[in-house]
Amino acid sequence: MTDQNKIDRSDIFVGGKFLDADSKARVEAVNPATEQVVGSVPDSSETDIDRAVAAAQEAFRSWRHTTGQERAQILAAVADGIAVRAEEIKALLTRQNGAPRWWVEQDVGLAEMVYRQAAGEAAELEEERIVEAMGHRTLLRNEPIGVVGAIAPWNSPQVLLAFKVANALAAGCTVVAKPSPETSLDTYLLAEAMIEAGIPNGVMNIVTGGRTAGAAVVKHPGVNKISFTGSTASGISVATECAKALKPLTAELGGKSAAVLLDDANIEDFVASIQRECLPFSGQACFSTTRVMVPRPMHDDVVEAAAQQLESFKFGDPADPETIMGPIVSDRQRERVEMYLKSGIDQGAGLVMGGGRADRFDTGYYIAPTIFRDVDANMRIFAEEIFGPVMTFTAYDTEEEAIALHDATEYGLSGSVFSRDLERATEFARHLDTGQLLLNAQRGVPYVVRDMYNKSAVGGGVDRIAGFQQTKGISQP
Numbered sequence: 001m002t003d004q005n006k007i008d009r010s011d012i013f014v015g016g017k018f019l020d021a022d023s024k025a026r027v028e029a030v031n032p033a034t035e036q037v038v039g040s041v042p043d044s045s046e047t048d049i050d051r052a053v054a055a056a057q058e059a060f061r062s063w064r065h066t067t068g069q070e071r072a073q074i075l076a077a078v079a080d081g082i083a084v085r086a087e088e089i090k091a092l093l094t095r096q097n098g099a100p101r102w103w104v105e106q107d108v109g110l111a112e113m114v115y116r117q118a119a120g121e122a123a124e125l126e127e128e129r130i131v132e133a134m135g136h137r138t139l140l141r142n143e144p145i146g147v148v149g150a151i152a153p154w155n156s157p158q159v160l161l162a163f164k165v166a167n168a169l170a171a172g173c174t175v176v177a178k179p180s181p182e183t184s185l186d187t188y189l190l191a192e193a194m195i196e197a198g199i200p201n202g203v204m205n206i207v208t209g210g211r212t213a214g215a216a217v218v219k220h221p222g223v224n225k226i227s228f229t230g231s232t233a234s235g236i237s238v239a240t241e242c243a244k245a246l247k248p249l250t251a252e253l254g255g256k257s258a259a260v261l262l263d264d265a266n267i268e269d270f271v272a273s274i275q276r277e278c279l280p281f282s283g284q285a286c287f288s289t290t291r292v293m294v295p296r297p298m299h300d301d302v303v304e305a306a307a308q309q310l311e312s313f314k315f316g317d318p319a320d321p322e323t324i325m326g327p328i329v330s331d332r333q334r335e336r337v338e339m340y341l342k343s344g345i346d347q348g349a350g351l352v353m354g355g356g357r358a359d360r361f362d363t364g365y366y367i368a369p370t371i372f373r374d375v376d377a378n379m380r381i382f383a384e385e386i387f388g389p390v391m392t393f394t395a396y397d398t399e400e401e402a403i404a405l406h407d408a409t410e411y412g413l414s415g416s417v418f419s420r421d422l423e424r425a426t427e428f429a430r431h432l433d434t435g436q437l438l439l440n441a442q443r444g445v446p447y448v449v450r451d452m453y454n455k456s457a458v459g460g461g462v463d464r465i466a467g468f469q470q471t472k473g474i475s476q477p
């Protein structure tokens with residue numbers, strides 16, 4: 001089946017122009033709600049990546065010598081260009097990845113904000129300073145690393161690409177971006193915004209395609225740094241290639257985050273966080289707090305309140321602005337979630353609701369919102385990233401046990417603690433092995449710097465401008 005408004009692109013964005021790709025191979029995007037093909041893009045070949053890297057190298061020669069203020073002006077204009085195209089980008093995203101409107105609003109709104117923030121920081125960048133020590137006068141210069149390969153996933157495609165691209169451009173680097181095959185069509189609009197902002201030719205390049213195209217960007221000797229967001233399995237392969245070439249890498253990877261309710265938690269605060277923190281985009285977010293730890297006496301009440309909340313969510317067509325939960329991104333991912341649902345049942349977890357495909361829909365990759373109770377740390381659904389609308393509840397008896405349960409996963413990306421006493425919650429949070437924590441699920445600054453651990457990150461996780469720079473010292477006696 002094909003969408004009537006199908007978009008087929010045969011070009012990639014290289015050297016400031018939309019050029020016909022060398023590759024004739026294609027990758028298709030399928031609407032997860034309708035199962036219709038919404039479009040296709042080139043699966044870029046090594047020749048395509050060579051052309052993009054060559055353009056980025058050429059552009060780097062002059063872009064590196066622009067001032068922070070000059071780069072700031074362009075970045076602010078890119079943000080304006082995104083704002084002008086926001087509705088078109090959002091609609092296209094929902095058609096490609098099946099994200100409900102409230103989620104794409106957030107994705108595109110944050111992307112615009114990241115470009116503005118990077119513009120502000122670029123304007124204030126300290127390029128060089130003099131340090132006097134041990135009888136030497138040394139000029140310390142912050143210089144851009146060079147060409148950055150930026151590889152993004154499909155779940156928050158605009159903002160995750162923005163974190164990489166905006167900060168790399170602000171630092172004076174040039175970029176070869178490779179979006180996810182599921183969400184490439186929207187990046188042509190980003191390219192238009194870049195052209196309109198007056199970005200010099202070759203400073204920003206976008207090559208489309210799948211894993212092989214991504215791997216070719218990573219391996220390319222002309223690419224000086226990789227910024228990658230995706231699954232831990234892909235991240236290991238990217239890290240291996242980067243290690244072979246001694247290439248700097250920042251990687252944001254998978255997650256299996258937890259919410260811990262202390263015995264004075266307000267259950268309503270927790271329930272209110274389910275949409276945005278536990279199962280955002282049907283649980284397809286790296287920070288989803290899908291594992292919930294509850295004091296044993298509260299377990300039944302919390303499970304019941306969570307089930308009521310999930311029942312109340314509008315579930316279905318992601319293009320409907322009222323929808324809170326929609327489909328899973330692909331058939332393949334739906335099968336993976338089903339495998340986990342089966343393993344939960346087989347390993348003896350208590351199924352409270354859901355547990356399989358949502359059979360009320362004839363088309364679309366829908367999984368019914370699912371809750372398992374009495375889940376223990378030996379179960380796969382407790383420890384492994386499911387990336388679907390599945391919450392697990394685990395009872396604990398002591399706070400020591402809650403900390404041990406929280407940390408009983410190889411991931412350590414995000415989490416939340418619930419207590420009416422913020423000091424107590426903060427003290428408890430100090431003991432948890434994770435990079436980013438929300439107290440009572442209140443978000444502070446949305447632009448959070450995370451130092452993450454173990455299988456959730458490499459190189460500190462989130463890139464800031466400094467991550468795309470290196471320091472050079474010029475000493476005089």
Ligand code: NAD
Nearest residue numbers: 153154179180210211214215230231234252253254255286
């Ligand atoms: P994925 O790893 O399959 O793909 C991510 C991107 O990497 C895509 O563009 C893909 O084409 C490319 N890619 C895949 N293998 C590659 C390789 N060997 N070399 C180079 N490029 C390669 O991930 P996905 O399914 O698109 O995204 C979901 C995953 O991303 C989840 O595990 C999620 O937790 C993670 N994620 C993490 C964060 C974070 O901030 N930590 C944010 C969003 C998503």
